[in-house]
Amino acid sequence: MYENNNVINDGKSFIKVLNAHELGWRSGEPGKAGSFALVPKAGVNEFFGELSKTTLNDKKPLKVWFVNNKEEVEFTYAFHNSKYASDEPNETRDEYRLYATDFLTRFKPEDIIIFTKSIIGNYDYDLIHVPKEEANYQSVYDLYAKHKKGRSSSAVVNIAVEQRQSEHEQVSLFDFEPDSEEEASYRKDLVSSLNELAQLYGITRLALLKVLGWKEDFDQVNASEESIEYLEFLIREPEEFEILLQKHIHLLTPQTRKNVSKNVENAKTISKKNSVGTAFIKVVNQHEIGYRSGQPSKAGSYLLIPKVAAKGFFGELSKSTLNDSQGYMLETPFNENPVEAKFIYHNSKHASTDQNETRDEYRLYSSVMDQLKPNQIVLITPSSKVGVDYKLYVYNTGDEGYNSLFEQIEQHRIPRSQTAIINFIDLIKSKILLADMFDTKVDMEQAKAEAKTDYPLDVQGFFEGFSKGKKNIIVNDLVNEDIQTDDIEKTIQQINKIRRDNRFRKIVLELYRYKCSITGKSIAFGPLNNLEAAHIIPKEDGGTDNPINGLALIPDLHWAFDKGFFTIQKDYTIKVHDLVKHIEDLASIDGKKLILPEDSVFYPSQRALSYHRETIFGKFLSVMY
Structure with a gap:
């Protein structure tokens, strides 16, 4: 039933279906009374053990390891025994309960919790939470239903035996x-x-x-x-x-x-x-970031990464290399520059010859973890910046987007964790819009290989043109449309269009050193820049995103270039149309030579310039006459 053999051992387990009354719900509202888990006599006799009948309300502490969140929880196992231990004849209480301050309020009615004898020497029991929406829920519930006695909402089961005797032949x-x-x-x-x-x-x-x-x-x-x-x-x-x-x-x-x-x-x-593309999302757990008894900085900080996330997002590490690791550069909201992070597989269970070694978990370490707080949501995406591997976003309770992300975690949650891997399309539909979703890392060597093809025209018209302004329309469409199965291909095409546009702009602006190729000027502040990447052969005419089909231009000159007010000669000098030479801004650039990229491989394509001279130059006349 569970893949992790460290969780379920060959002994008996106590399976409990939580009900609303025990969790403190009244009239459908949570938090109206204290929470507890009732333990029937079968659970006492066959699993937890009896307490004294003569000591009034006898109890004992239980140290429990909460497997889902890798968290230590203090329980109290209590016998409310006034029927036997009190001198009052009207006292009739005779029941066992499990208490854990505020812990049980995390769960919802009909959720299942499973106690097993702990395999970790310092703990009495391991505890697994199985929410109703989890894929394994029905099989666990069927197991409980098969073994429960009378009206009890719990059962004691030897899961190992059940596995061997299962008639359902589940893989x-x-x-x-x-x-x-x-x-x-x-x-x-x-x-x-x-x-x-x-x-x-x-x-x-x-x-x-x-x-x-x-x-x-x-x-x-x-x-x-x-x-x-x-x-x-x-x-x-x-x-x-x-x-x-x-x-x-x-x-x-x-x-x-x-x-x-x-x-x-x-x-x-x-x-x-x-x-x-996908993002890794996680609710920050206080135990992971060093909180103990509600106090911060009592232990080291890290983020626990479920194996599914290691495999599906960060990448698996070696089982045979002890504590195999991978270094990453992480962009965060707390630091001006990227910080180092280390992704480690604590794998002594597999890589060590010591049979007592049981560690088998992935963790992400970084100095930035010390700045996180419990119940924040962290969202990690692959970074579009060269030299940076991932970007970390942090959401506080109350922030715009927090509730949407929490709902996504609940919907896509990795079993036994508060984490999820969410694709960008689902995030966009939840109105979570991040720059990295629509951007891509620029590979200048790949760009050089494209430039060497000197093929700026797509004869089949594969790429549909869309202007800078149209990008916002596409994003709005992505947010406001409901994606059904038939719309996914269209949505992917729209996102990829935005990415191609962003990639083209980043490459062209870098080639022209973030200056206009005609004026040598730009207005810039930090990452903000007024330059635009102009296509020499327009996209609607079949122009490609090959960097040799691009020029870095200020907005006014981009507009004038697209309308054919001026063109570029074979020797890279500018020719302004005779009918508009009276316009001062245009007259000032007539005969001027382009500022070219340092590498001649990226010089504007002669094929593209020829097309512009023959097809686009003077185009503004068709609008006037």
Whole structure:
């Protein structure tokens, strides 16, 4: 049921479905009374143990590790026993409860919590929270329902036994007996990939093995690096899984075909959205940033990164290299210059020969973490700046966008965490607009390769023209339109148009050293600059974003160039149309030579200039006459 073997051990577990009354809800409103979790007699006898009947309201503290947030929580296990320990004949209380100051108020009615004997020596129990919207919820609930007694909202279950006896053949219940250490490593990775594939497409163990064309006896399946890479490929490429599915569709029941096909379509939609870009979003947990008992700076600071996020956003690190790490440069709202960050995989469970080592988690460390506060939301995107890997945005409660981001986390939450990976399209629809969504990193070597083609005209008219002003229209359309499945391709095209426009401008302005190629001037303040990147062959005429089809111009001259008031000769001198030489601003540039890029590879294309002279020069006359 759970992939992490550190969470569920072979002993019994206490599964509790929380109800509104226990959580302090009254008339549908939270926070109207204290919160607790009732423990029935079965939970007492089979799991937590009995307390004294003679000591009034006997209790004991429990040290609990909250697995979802990697957080320590203090519980009190209490026996309200006035029926036995009090001399008052009217006293009838006879019940066990679990208390944890304000902790249980985080949860909602019908959420499930699971207690297991802790595998960490300093703790009594590990606690897992399973929200109702989580994919595993129904299977956990079915397990509870199967074993609950009477009207109780809890059950004591040996999950390990249930896994072995499951009749549902879920892939997430794969188990194995490795013959060697190497086989164990491969087979464990194979199981992990199969679980992910099964969950993504909603397919059972037996059906998945049929689709893969593998042996139905899982113990006979060859666990190798190639087979694992193949599964990872099918996870990344739902279209390929769809092709495979069609080949073996006859082996599946009609209902399974319908369900899996629907999930494949959903995966294809998600894949398309993710192709535009994704962001990592996380609610800051006080334990991670060094808070203890509500006080800051009591321990080191970091951000815990779930493995799903490591794989899907930051990139996986080695299991075999002890505490493998990767350095990043991080742009933050707290620092003028980018700061260093270190992404570390604490992997002693896999990389150490010490069997007592159990660490298996990713963390992001940086000095900037000391400036974060509990319950803030951090959003991290790939940076569009050269020399910077990621950009960190911080949202406080009450900030515009905070609630939208929180809703996105709830909707896309990585299980057992308060984090999510959200694609840019979903963020845009939530009116979260960040510059990095519409920008792209400039590779000058790639730009040079484009320039060497000297091909500024797209003969097929592939690129549709859109002006600088039109970019805002596109962004407004993205925000205000409801994206349905059929609109995703259009939305991706719109975002990519904006990115191409931004990339073209950044390259052209850098080539002309952020000065107008005619006047040598510009108005600039910090990142603000009044220069525009003009296309020599207009986009609507099939002009490309090749940098040799561009000039850096101030807005007035850009407008005049596009209208054909002046053109550029073969020797890069400016020729103003005879009919407008009386205009002082134009007369002053007539015969002047362009200020060219330092590298001749990026000089304006002679083909493009020829097109402008023959087609655009004098165009303003067609409007007048």
